[in-house]
Amino acid sequence: MPFTPLHTGFAYLLYKLSRGKANLLAIIIGSMIIDIECPIVYILSGFSYTHSIMHSIIFGICVGTLLTTLTVIIVSRVNFLRGILEVFILIKDSSLDIVVASSVAGSASHLLLDIFTHFYGLPFLWPVVCMGITATTYETCIAVNVVSAILTLWLIIDILRGKLKTEA
Numbered sequence: 001m002p003f004t005p006l007h008t009g010f011a012y013l014l015y016k017l018s019r020g021k022a023n024l025l026a027i028i029i030g031s032m033i034i035d036i037e038c039p040i041v042y043i044l045s046g047f048s049y050t051h052s053i054m055h056s057i058i059f060g061i062c063v064g065t066l067l068t069t070l071t072v073i074i075v076s077r078v079n080f081l082r083g084i085l086e087v088f089i090l091i092k093d094s095s096l097d098i099v100v101a102s103s104v105a106g107s108a109s110h111l112l113l114d115i116f117t118h119f120y121g122l123p124f125l126w127p128v129v130c131m132g133i134t135a136t137t138y139e140t141c142i143a144v145n146v147v148s149a150i151l152t153l154w155l156i157i158d159i160l161r162g163k164l165k166t167e168a
């Protein structure tokens with residue numbers, strides 16, 4: 001996905017499909033946190049090809065879930081951070097298994113969307129298969145980006161309407 005925040009739209013769709021059982025904060029953070037490697041790889045290497053091992057299933061889901069779960073735990077326990085976020089969404093105190101499951105769903109959705117939006121391929125199956133894998137065409141890439149933008153708009157509208165202050 002060229003623009004990381006557009007991943008939140010599909011995360012919101014997954015949250016809605018869970019009928020509110022998922023942890024919204026975990027699924028949203030999980031849908032974006034994998035791209036944390038992009039600025040790090042760029043700064044360290046200077047390469048424009050910034051999708052590295054965090055975009056493999058094993059590292060993406062394991063490390064993404066770990067980072068997301070830690071972030072959700074910290075945010076929900078630090079009153080200052082929680083207060084800022086609760087201006088927009090209700091921070092639900094979910095059990096650890098719900099937070100982990102939501103983090104996995106968010107991270108997995110990130111990888112799935114990226115494989116349909118990156119022509120140069122991702123190290124999706126690393127370390128089993130080292131070559132980049134893509135499943136996109138120009139049309140698929142445009143379609144996935146348009147749907148992502150619409151879903152993200154849905155999330156933004158629900159936030160602006162204050163709907164997630166009570167529902168999440």
Ligand SMILES: [Zn+2]
Pocket residue numbers: 001034035051055110114
């Ligand atoms: Zn990515």
